[in-house]
Amino acid sequence: MVRLWCSSLSITLLFQQLIRLCISWSVQTPTPPLPILPLPTYSQLKWQQREIIMFFHFGVNTFSDREWGTGQENPAIFNPTGLNTTQWATVAADAGVSLMILTAKHHDGFCLWPSKYTDHSVISSPWQGGKGDVVQDFVNAATAQGIDVGVYLSPWDRHDPRYGNDLLYNQYYLAQLQELLKKYPNVREIWFDGAKGANAKNMTYYFSDWFSMVKELQSSINIFSDAGPDVRWVGDETGSAGYTCWSTINRTSLSIGSPDIIQYINTGDPKGTDWLPAECDVSIRKGWFWHKSESPKKLSELLDIYYNSVGRNCVLLLNVPPNTSGLITEVDANRLKEFRSAIKTIFHQNLAEDCFVKVSSQRGGFGPEKMLDSDHLWSYWAPRDDDDEKDHWVEIWAKEGRLRFNVVRIQEAIGLGQRIKRHEIYVDGKLIIKATTVGYKRLHRLDGGEVHARGVRIRIRKARGVPLISSIGLHYDPFWHSKFTVS
Numbered sequence: 137m138v139r140l141w142c143s144s145l146s147i148t149l150l151f152q153q154l155i156r157l158c159i160s161w162s163v164q165t166p167t168p169p170l171p172i173l174p175l176p177t178y179s180q181l182k183w184q185q186r187e188i189i190m191f192f193h194f195g196v197n198t199f200s201d202r203e204w205g206t207g208q209e210n211p212a213i214f215n216p217t218g219l220n221t222t223q224w225a226t227v228a229a230d231a232g233v234s235l236m237i238l239t240a241k242h243h244d245g246f247c248l249w250p251s252k253y254t255d256h257s258v259i260s261s262p263w264q265g266g267k268g269d270v271v272q273d274f275v276n277a278a279t280a281q282g283i284d285v286g287v288y289l290s291p292w293d294r295h296d297p298r299y300g301n302d303l304l305y306n307q308y309y310l311a312q313l314q315e316l317l318k319k320y321p322n323v324r325e326i327w328f329d330g331a332k333g334a335n336a337k338n339m340t341y342y343f344s345d346w347f348s349m350v351k352e353l354q355s356s357i358n359i360f361s362d363a364g365p366d367v368r369w370v371g372d373e374t375g376s377a378g379y380t381c382w383s384t385i386n387r388t389s390l391s392i393g394s395p396d397i398i399q400y401i402n403t404g405d406p407k408g409t410d411w412l413p414a415e416c417d418v419s420i421r422k423g424w425f426w427h428k429s430e431s432p433k434k435l436s437e438l439l440d441i442y443y444n445s446v447g448r449n450c451v452l453l454l455n456v457p458p459n460t461s462g463l464i465t466e467v468d469a470n471r472l473k474e475f476r477s478a479i480k481t482i483f484h485q486n487l488a489e490d491c492f493v494k495v496s497s498q499r500g501g502f503g504p505e506k507m508l509d510s511d512h513l514w515s516y517w518a519p520r521d522d523d524d525e526k527d528h529w530v531e532i533w534a535k536e537g538r539l540r541f542n543v544v545r546i547q548e549a550i551g552l553g554q555r556i557k558r559h560e561i562y563v564d565g566k567l568i569i570k571a572t573t574v575g576y577k578r579l580h581r582l583d584g585g586e587v588h589a590r591g592v593r594i595r596i597r598k599a600r601g602v603p604l605i606s607s608i609g610l611h612y613d614p615f616w617h618s619k620f621t622v623s
């Protein structure tokens with residue numbers, strides 16, 4: 137009787153174990169594919185998702201009507217009668233921007249905060265009786281609107297007599313860096329401008345000391361310079377990235393000054409061992425500082441800039457200079473609003489969401505639906521990696537009738553590395569675009585103004601490993617009037 141009970145118990149247990157095993161087999165969550173190095177840091181990923189950030193060039197040049205001050209400016213000229221950083225932050229918020237960067241010191245050496253290491257600053261100006269601090273006001277206003285801040289501290293200093301003496305100037309520069317980063321917490325980007333006049337004194341900058349100090353004081357900051365270490369310059373000031381744009385590069389190959397380097401930083405390097413994405417800086421006006429004689433770029437120019445920067449795997453740093461009153465001029469603020477609303481108009485609707493989406497193959501759990509949700513980073517379609525088929529593709533088909541669009545959007549899951557080297561786009565079977573990199577976001581505006589088609593195929597011709605696509609979109613841009621037509 138006991139023996140019978142025992143054996144029936146062990147059979148029950150065995151049975152239960154088996155069921156548990158079966159269940160665990162059947163519900164085992166498929167694992168993500170392995171990453172392909174190098175990868176972005178957490179701060180670099182956050183930066184990339186910002187897409188558009190804003191620059192504020194403000195200082196003695198605003199009052200002298202120059203682009204590069206001589207360093208001999210009398211601080212008395214700095215007297216903005218109605219300086220209102222809250223207005224700047226409101227303009228930035230209305231533009232949908234999440235980071236604003238201020239020129240705390242430009243090449244003229246005039247400091248917008250009361251630095252204890254020089255009197256060439258707001259202290260010596262009549263503004264607020266020499267008691268003001270533009271950087272503090274800027275930080276307060278941005279923070280109040282939930283916008284992050286960044287600072288620009290020009291290495292080239294035309295005022296300070298220590299410039300030209302390696303030891304003394306580097307000590308001065310480091311002192312100011314410490315002062316800024318201790319006084320203003322949570323700085324998200326620091327800008328080290330590589331610009332320097334042809335006749336400027338020779339100087340060796342102690343970059344390693346500067347960068348180490350910055351990370352010691354604020355570890356989540358992104359350091360921008362021509363050569364990183366966190367964000368690189370795109371190589372021009374037109375707001376335009378290379379048609380090919382890798383976020384990867386070899387930092388050791390970067391020695392600024394040689395002519396080839398501009399091409400190298402513009403395109404990046406698929407074999408690069410460092411994750412160093414590019415930032416496109418450009419001004420809404422011709423100059424970086426405000427000049428009465430200048431006016432903002434047209435909406436169509438800003439949209440071109442958007443497609444050529446954000447649409448080519450970069451972050452756009454758009455400069456909007458405050459005027460002599462200390463305000464963003466109304467025409468600029470209005471242009472920014474138009475710009476933001478145009479981007480919303482173009483991208484609020486994704487025609488692909490109402491289509492059939494087919495893929496060449498699928499890794500378990502990483503199906504095509506992942507390209508249509510709102511997570512553009514960690515939710516992605518992955519093909520099978522045992523798939524010999526090197527030619528991976530995604531097809532988007534209208535459920536009925538034809539689709540009217542003129543923009544194709546593709547995004548890679550860059551958290552697992554940038555992979556796509558070459559891709560093509562076919563509309564109703566006809567090859568219309570041959571392109572290279574994708575990265576965080578690639579936007580293709582189609583020639584011909586608009587297309588009416590049943591289906592689109594995105595073909596990945598070459599990639600580092602299998603491509604991982606986090607989002608796709610078909611959009612209609614009513615502002616795009618291409619000169620060419622496609623039949």
Ligand code: FUL
Nearest residue numbers: 203329330331332417424
């Ligand atoms: C340049 C500087 O010389 C300009 O004045 C401006 O600050 C721009 C962002 O960088 O190199």
